[in-house]
Amino acid sequence: MTQEAAVADLLRAVLGPRLLGVYRHGSAALGGLRPHSDLDILVVTEGNLNSAQRRALVDGLLAVSGDPRVPGAQRPVELSTVAQTDVRPWRYPPTRDFQYGEWVRDDYERGALPTSVPDPDLAVLITMTLQADSPLFGPPPADLLDPVPPEHLRGALLDGITDLLTELDSDTRNVLLRLARVWMTLETGEIRAKSEAASWAIDRLPAEHRPALAHASAVYLGDAEDAWADRLPQAHDTAAALVGEILQHSA
Known part of the structure; x- marks a missing residue:
């Protein structure tokens, strides 16, 4: 079973x-x-x-x-x-x-x-x-x-960001991927797999913020170890960049 x-x-x-x-x-x-x-x-x-x-x-x-x-x-x-x-x-x-x-x-x-x-x-x-x-x-x-009205979906996605960021150090991979998905959903109206959302966001982020999100996606797909000790500063910068895009495009 x-x-x-x-x-x-x-x-x-x-x-x-x-x-x-x-x-x-x-x-x-x-x-x-x-x-x-x-x-x-x-x-x-x-x-x-x-x-x-x-x-x-x-x-x-x-x-x-x-x-x-x-x-x-x-x-x-x-x-x-x-x-x-x-x-x-x-x-x-x-x-x-x-x-x-x-x-x-x-x-x-x-x-x-x-x-x-x-x-x-x-x-x-x-x-x-x-x-x-x-x-x-x-x-x-x-x-x-x-069906959920688009304004309520949008509100729920935005309201969850603060709590999500409190988990950045303990659940880095998941937080970065979820932020990417929030951005993509707000922009496109679609909720996609985390790896698809990561690819979408990587194509739109400045180059310096892509490696941390690319690593999170690789871990999600089973292609890398879920290790962040040496990447946390970069992950924090990437999370801040993702939140900035989310807030900019949600205004």
Whole structure:
């Protein structure tokens, strides 16, 4: 059984008839999984999850998702759920009902449970999900989800930059690639694979800012080691250049 199938089986077992749809987004839906890719999944439910369902999902995902700190582990799973009535009809900011991510594994193992919170980033996830049209379970996503207005997608992308930059030293590759994708999406209206966004941005950046982004793309594709100790000053300069382009073109 594949990891995706195991996640879908877990969702069916825990949610039963309240499970409306399970959809790929992220790398799996935008060109294929890469060596460092998570399994990104968006789930649409009928109504909100109760405490027992949250506990069962967390316990099941702890077993199915791979801890990135463990060599040879399965891929990390990032799974978000939305109650259909919270996102259809669309309103901003949307509400995320539940989220599992490996960065909170230690808290989950101590008994913490994800709660329902407003999450502007769902504008990006839902746009990717609709664009990818890649169900694991259920009808096409457009049958359950409304399209996100361009101004809300734009706002979500811009609002996420400050938090993204706080992770630059700890998650350099991902931050640079996501900034490149923000720039490309704001310019073109398309959400593409991180490597495609990097190539698009490299063609438009000044020469001195290209090497760090090119290295991030090579790591993403599995062609280089994820090593940044000697490249952090350059990565900071490149991130600043990307943010400058984003802000210039978003004015």
